[in-house]
Amino acid sequence: MHLVVQAVILGLLTGGVYALMASGLTLAFGVMRVINVAQGALIILSAYLTYTLFVHAGLDPFVALLVITPGMFVLGMLLQFVFIRPLRSEDREELSLLVTWAIALGIEGVLSVVFKTTYRSVNTGYTNATWDVGGYTITQVRFYGFLLSVAILGLLFLALTRTRIGRAIRAVVQNPVSARLLGIETERVAAVGFGLSAATASAAGAVYAMVYPFNPNSHYDLISLLLTIIVLGGLGSLGGAILAALFMGVAEAVLAATISPTWAKLTFFVALLTLLLIRPQGLFGVKARGAI
Amino acid sequence: MSLLQLENVVAGYGFGDVLKGIDLTLERETITCLIGPNGAGKSTVLKTISGLLHPRHGSVRFEGEDIARRRPRAVLDLGIVQVPQERSLFPLMSVWENMLMGAYILNDHREARRRAESLAERFQLVRDRRTERAGSLSGGEQKLVEIARALMLDPKLLLFDEPSAGLAPQARAQVFEVLGSLRGGGWTILLVEQNARSGLSIADCGAVLDAGVVKLEKPATSLLADPEVARLYLGARRDPVGVSTNRPPERPAASTRVTATRKEKPVE
Numbered sequence: 121m122h123l124v125v126q127a128v129i130l131g132l133l134t135g136g137v138y139a140l141m142a143s144g145l146t147l148a149f150g151v152m153r154v155i156n157v158a159q160g161a162l163i164i165l166s167a168y169l170t171y172t173l174f175v176h177a178g179l180d181p182f183v184a185l186l187v188i189t190p191g192m193f194v195l196g197m198l199l200q201f202v203f204i205r206p207l208r209s210e211d212r213e214e215l216s217l218l219v220t221w222a223i224a225l226g227i228e229g230v231l232s233v234v235f236k237t238t239y240r241s242v243n244t245g246y247t248n249a250t251w252d253v254g255g256y257t258i259t260q261v262r263f264y265g266f267l268l269s270v271a272i273l274g275l276l277f278l279a280l281t282r283t284r285i286g287r288a289i290r291a292v293v294q295n296p297v298s299a300r301l302l303g304i305e306t307e308r309v310a311a312v313g314f315g316l317s318a319a320t321a322s323a324a325g326a327v328y329a330m331v332y333p334f335n336p337n338s339h340y341d342l343i344s345l346l347l348t349i350i351v352l353g354g355l356g357s358l359g360g361a362i363l364a365a366l367f368m369g370v371a372e373a374v375l376a377a378t379i380s381p382t383w384a385k386l387t388f389f390v391a392l393l394t395l396l397l398i399r400p401q402g403l404f405g406v407k408a409r410g411a412i
Numbered sequence: 413m414s415l416l417q418l419e420n421v422v423a424g425y426g427f428g429d430v431l432k433g434i435d436l437t438l439e440r441e442t443i444t445c446l447i448g449p450n451g452a453g454k455s456t457v458l459k460t461i462s463g464l465l466h467p468r469h470g471s472v473r474f475e476g477e478d479i480a481r482r483r484p485r486a487v488l489d490l491g492i493v494q495v496p497q498e499r500s501l502f503p504l505m506s507v508w509e510n511m512l513m514g515a516y517i518l519n520d521h522r523e524a525r526r527r528a529e530s531l532a533e534r535f536q537l538v539r540d541r542r543t544e545r546a547g548s549l550s551g552g553e554q555k556l557v558e559i560a561r562a563l564m565l566d567p568k569l570l571l572f573d574e575p576s577a578g579l580a581p582q583a584r585a586q587v588f589e590v591l592g593s594l595r596g597g598g599w600t601i602l603l604v605e606q607n608a609r610s611g612l613s614i615a616d617c618g619a620v621l622d623a624g625v626v627k628l629e630k631p632a633t634s635l636l637a638d639p640e641v642a643r644l645y646l647g648a649r650r651d652p653v654g655v656s657t658n659r660p661p662e663r664p665a666a667s668t669r670v671t672a673t674r675k676e677k678p679v680e
């Protein structure tokens with residue numbers, strides 16, 4: 121029992137970070153009908169940026185975020201402008217898979233040239249520090265990562281509901297034609313949405329870099345995980361993605377603790393396949409369109 | 413000078429033209445009802461006015477200015493608001509948020525709230541259901557909110573695309589009541605309607621669009637009185653014997669129409 125509770129704690133902490141990662145993917149899908157399979161690569165890119173700033177400039181990963189996040193935001197807008205926007209809206213959904221996959225491979229290629237394929241990790245002074253809470257161990261880094269993810273998700277939520285651009289983003293997600301008829305410049309809004317989506321990769325990457333060793337290929341693992349989560353949560357639903365992420369985090373940790381880590385990885389795919397067979401709209405998803 | 417003037421407008425979506433040289437004039441503070449069979453191009457006319465679609469030839473003059481190549485945002489700035497044929501509320505936002513979105517371009521929250529409050533006095537539905545998610549309202553209720561939202565910018569010209577389509581008789585009557593109540597409020601209205609009799613009865617002018625051209629443009633009363641028009645475009649009159657001849661084909665059921673039109677993606 122102790123083992124399971126410990127695993128649930130770990131799973132929730134990890135799930136919070138997954139939730140942040142998946143929210144980026146969901147947002148991009150919402151505003152542009154684009155399944156951005158480069159999201160994993162963007163996270164790994166952020167992990168390397170965190171690593172570089174840590175090793176060469178001595179910047180703490182949490183501080184480095186202040187630099188990396190705006191950078192990723194701009195990169196996201198650029199990618200949308202150069203690669204996604206030219207796709208005609210009729211076949212954007214399908215073509216975007218190819219285009220963003222190409223972006224992912226491009227990022228992987230550049231990272232492989234610059235950093236080689238050696239595994240790296242960011243070891244801060246507090247990387248291995250833990251707390252003991254009532255007999256359960258909590259890794260500090262994971263806890264900070266969780267807090268950061270929750271904070272960013274909260275900010276994202278506030279931005280989407282309380283700001284002018286946020287309302288515009290939600291309008292575009294929920295009814296693009298209507299948004300245009302009310303004077304919202306949908307292309308510009310979509311670019312900002314895509315930028316925000318990429319910006320979430322920054323914090324996710326920083327946490328990833330502190331918790332796991334990574335190399336340029338790590339994005340394959342990440343993206344399959346993330347795709348499972350957003351399918352589970354119902355494509356385009358932010359709330360669904362968050363629930364699914366927590367669920368997957370816990371399921372993974374519990375299985376790893378009680379059966380074996382190999383089984384844990386397999387869980388994702390078994391879960392995904394089963395789900396697609398019985399509930400194609402996702403476990404928590406309302407419906408594909410407009411759940412932000 | 414008339415408020416809006418379409419001259420020889422040719423427009424379409426890919427190959428071929430849907431509108432094949434449209435001429436249409438709207439006088440200030442009048443209601444014009446545009447009727448015509450399915451696929452005649454009625455929605456396309458509205459889209460070329462609102463900027464969702466740019467015509468290939470011809471001119472669209474608003475207060476004398478050619479607006480044919482403007483984007484929807486720029487058209488909105490001039491005071492032209494379109495309520496599209498499809499549902500256009502943001503389903504996950506509340507009724508109130510939807511109202512405020514109607515004044516998005518004002519970029520003035522306080523003013524938007526003030527306008528929404530004053531419209532809420534006029535539209536009971538907005539007042540009573542303000543915190544409800546728009547998506548949870550019935551089709552007819554949503555249409556009424558859409559109409560209310562269209563007034564947020566106090567536009568000069570209102571374009572309504574089949575606001576009564578697919579509604580139950582009672583909801584339809586409510587929509588026509590609201591539309592009728594807009595008469596004399598200083599707005600100019602272009603109303604596309606398949607319920608042609610009801611549409612024409614609240615209108616000053618009527619125009620018949622068929623196969624991409626305006627076949628007739630006349631005072632609404634004379635269109636209603638014209639037996640030829642009645643036979644071709646108004647559907648059967650409820651006639652005492654209960655039998656009618658030459659009944660035009662029924663419109664497809666509302667559900668099929670929705671799926672058919674959702675696919676519409678106007679090209680720039």
Ligand SMILES: Nc1ncnc2c1ncn2[C@@H]1O[C@H](COP(=O)(O)OP(=O)(O)OP(=O)(O)O)[C@@H](O)[C@H]1O
Nearest residue numbers: 425430449450451452453454455456457676677678
């Ligand atoms: N986005 C689009 N792409 C391609 N063709 C389109 C598009 N929208 C409409 N059409 C075609 O243009 C023609 C006119 O369409 P339009 O929607 O203007 O007709 P309508 O008079 O409004 O019909 P309805 O009464 O069914 O609303 C139809 O043949 C339709 O199939």
Ligand SMILES: [Mg+2]
Nearest residue numbers: 454455456497
């Ligand atoms: Mg139409």
